[in-house]
Amino acid sequence: MLQTHGPRILIDISAPSADIQEGKALGLEFPEPFRITAVIDTGASLTVVNPEVVEGCKLRATGFAIVASIERKARYHQHAARIEFPGTKLKALDGIPVVACRISQQPYACLIGRDILRNWLLTYNGGGNITILELG
Amino acid sequence: MTDSHQNLAADFEAFETHRKEWAKKHEGQFVVMRKGEILGFFDDYASGLRAGIAKFGARNEFLVQQVSEEELVLAIY
Numbered sequence: 001m002l003q004t005h006g007p008r009i010l011i012d013i014s015a016p017s018a019d020i021q022e023g024k025a026l027g028l029e030f031p032e033p034f035r036i037t038a039v040i041d042t043g044a045s046l047t048v049v050n051p052e053v054v055e056g057c058k059l060r061a062t063g064f065a066i067v068a069s070i071e072r073k074a075r076y077h078q079h080a081a082r083i084e085f086p087g088t089k090l091k092a093l094d095g096i097p098v099v100a101c102r103i104s105q106q107p108y109a110c111l112i113g114r115d116i117l118r119n120w121l122l123t124y125n126g127g128g129n130i131t132i133l134e135l136g
Numbered sequence: 137m138t139d140s141h142q143n144l145a146a147d148f149e150a151f152e153t154h155r156k157e158w159a160k161k162h163e164g165q166f167v168v169m170r171k172g173e174i175l176g177f178f179d180d181y182a183s184g185l186r187a188g189i190a191k192f193g194a195r196n197e198f199l200v201q202q203v204s205e206e207e208l209v210l211a212i213y
Contacts, residue, residue, distance in 0.1 A: 018186045022194035043213035061141055062185065062200040064148050066209045073209065077141065080185050080200070095182030097200075099210070111212060
C-alpha cells in the first residue's frame with residue numbers, strides 16, 4: 001500500500017482560528033473544516049493544497065510563491081490555513097502558509113511538505129506503514 | 137473577504153521593489169503590509185498573520201511575505 005499510494009495522512013483543514021474568530025464577530029461565515037487525504041512528500045519544500053479546497057475553506061490569500069514541479073514553474077497564491085491531524089496526537093498547526101496549486105492526476109488534495117515535516121520524526125516502513133513523532 | 141487579489145498583487149509589487157533593501161535587516165522575517173502601509177516585520181508567519189488580522193480586520197486582504205534577497209523557487213517533486 002505504501003508503494004502504491006505513498007505515506008498518507010488525514011487532515012482537517014480550515015481557515016486559521018484568528019480569522020474565524022474575527023470574521024464571525026463581523027458576521028462572516030466559515031465552513032466546517034474539510035477532511036481530506038494528504039500525502040507526505042519529502043520532495044516538496046512546502047505544503048500544497050488544491051485550489052478547490054482553498055476556495056471551499058475560504059482560506060485568505062496572503063502572498064505569492066514560485067513553485068517548480070516536473071510539469072511547470074509558475075507563481076501561485078499563498079494562503080493561510082489551520083491544519084489538524086485527526087486520530088493522531090500531532091499538534092495542530094494554526095496559521096501556516098499553504099500554496100494553492102493543482103495536484104494533477106493524483107488521488108489526494110494536499111501535499112504535506114518539508115515546512116511541516118521539519119517538526120516531525122517520520123519512519124517509513126516499506127513493508128508496513130508510517131509512524132510520525134513530533135520533535136521537540 | 138471584500139478585497140480582490142489586485143491589492144495583494146500591488147503590495148507584492150511594492151515588496152519586490154524593497155526586497156533587497158529589506159533583506160539587509162530582515163532576511164527570513166515576514167513583512168506584513170496593506171495598500172503600502174507596513175505593519176511590521178515578524179519572526180514567523182503565524183505572528184504576522186495574527187497581527188495583520190488584528191490591525192486590518194478579517195474582511196481585508198493584506199500581504200504576509202517572507203523577506204529574502206532573491207525570490208525563492210520552491211520545488212514539489
